Amino acid sequence: MRLFRAGGRNWMDVQPKRMSSAGVLLENAAGELLIVKAGYRDYWTLPGGIIEENETPRQAAARETLEEVGLPLDPDTLVFVSVANRASAQAHTYQFIFRAVLPVSEITLQPGELEGFDFVSKDRVIAADRRYARAVQDWAKDLSGYIEQAFDRDREGLE
Secondary structure (H helix, E strand, O other): OOOEOHHHOEHHHHOOOOOEEEEEEEEOOOOOEEEEEEOOOOOEEOOEEEOOOOOOHHHHHHHHHHHHHOOOOOHHHOEEEEEEEEEOOOOEEEEEEEEEEOOOOOOOOOOOOEEEEEEEOHHHHHOOOOOEOHHHHHHHOOOOEEEEEEOOHHHHOOO
């Protein structure tokens, strides 16, 4: 069944489109989270990025983790944690978050994009010793499932 609007345009063609991203929570043996710092952001976040065309959120999370920190992950082993409906004046997006076992301890940062990495505890994130992306803050608060985020991009880092 094809749905049309006035002018012969397909109904789906005129619906709003949303960009989506995916990230991975990777904890070390001490329960600390791997976070990364991109040179073009003023906050720390998870390895991850934009979901490309014909890619699932799991596939994007695994690809971005390999690209950004050199850690190979099998998309089929990633465990779903949350999806955030994120709204700001600049964008309306979805962010899918997965969890995986930290496969190795050697991190290789993506040249030209990432300038640092660290492992942080939940207490450290809650103490707000630096700026953290909302996904990192949600991890520290043990939030999972469906999350709604509305924020000002200039103040809270919509990634």
